[in-house]
Amino acid sequence: MKAARGTQRLALGVLLAALATLCSAAEIPLSERRSGYADLGRETKAMQDDDTANPGMLSVLEGEELWKTKSGTEVKACADCHGDARASMKGVAARYPAFDASRGRPVNLEQRINICQAERQQAKPSAYESKELLALTAFVAMQSRGEPIAPPDDARLTPFREAGRQLFFRRQGQLNLGCNQCHDDNWSKRLAGNLIPQAHPTGYPIYRLEWQSIGSLQRRLRNCMTGLRAQPYEFGAPENVDMELYLMWRARGLPVETPAVRP
């Protein structure tokens, strides 16, 4: 009897744990997803909406100049191969990270630009988070503004996206929290004075008021990791790219907003 009751209790416990896992593992239904833009204050929205007031546009402007600047031992500009970015780069940011066959793994937009610089221009690649790389990335990504995020239907990406998903749900750091616990389970609630967003990377590189500058998605991811008291992955680390891949898939269909403004 005693043993049976114990088994029963154990079974119930397992069931509850499974239910809890199911609940907390619930992803946001497609119909309920929204960009962080929706929760911005009126003034911050206005800052993003007006290209003559959006400080992220300063970086876009610099990127436009760099696009036309000849560089490297090949003395080539991006424009020499890709022409008018308005046409050639439209929609590109909406489908990155993308699979790079020569590397056998996905690369994000910054890495793609860097690969181009190193291989096509024979130039020194730009450092992660450098003004130049952010500017070129912002300029390229802005050409997709308004386009729905459309991760490529490429089976080679699947294991990497799954790895990113695992990271999103993995409890990390001294606070022992998974990304999902804030951004899937508690979005729209508050953490101190700020609203918890769904964390869709719709507008990167973003101009963040806290940073007082433009910054990449990986900077933001590292920022979150520090918040969890976890050791952030290095800029460009495969884990960060896998996470980007998962986040873009999670945000599929939402329009690109680059350069977005966030608090």
Place this chain on the structure above:
Amino acid sequence: MARALINVPAKAKRGEVITIKTLISHVMETGFRHTTMGVRIPRDIIDTFVCTYNGEEIFRATLHSAIAANPFITFHTVATESGTLTFTWSGDSQFSQTETANIVVE
């Protein structure tokens, strides 16, 4: 070289009040912050902004550390004649940048 974004209407009617928006890339380091080692980061701000319209000063602002990074300033002027608006930002560490915009007044 810092970058600037200036928005002036290309055309205006004589006597019309036009809106001028300016945005310039600058850190606006306050002078009140310290490094993690406790060393004070020296102030590095734009402290003066001047706009002239065909050579005549129409707007001037003194900025302090409380102006947000990448200063954004919007003001107005009456479109009097066709010509050039000149914008000059200057400040710490010999910072100085000048940009111009043309306007046609009909």
Place this chain on the structure above:
Amino acid sequence: MSKREHATTRRQVLAGAGALAGGLSLPTLATPAHAQVQANPAALAIAIQKVVGGAKINDGKVKLEVPPLSENGNAVALTVTVESPMTAKDHVKSIHVFAEKNLQPNVISAKLGPRAGLPMVQTRIRLADTQDLIAIAELSDGTFWRATGNVIITLGACLEDG
């Protein structure tokens, strides 16, 4: 300023309340990096006196627009408008903005004249904390006019530098 070190500000209280409301126990996350900010009435009075001299400051004619609540103190939208016909005889000469709790109370001083057409200045400012703002306009007749406003700065939990 030993007072500055010991005072529990509203910001800290809000921070604590926020963490609780979120159902999360994150005291370290909720500790603001630059928490204690107090008004410095003497510095503010001196800054204003430098502008107006001994003149009387009247309430009215000036409109100070700021968001009642700002998500971040690093870039708060500010608009100052003054009622004036903006003629050669009757116009706004200058607009000054002060913040009571910033280490330096001066924010911006703008010089304009009849050619401005519309006496309105917009910018984005830094506010160290929730505080009052004061806008003062000097008219061509030598009079000074004032408006005040208040901005609540909400405190973010997930700041980059901890």
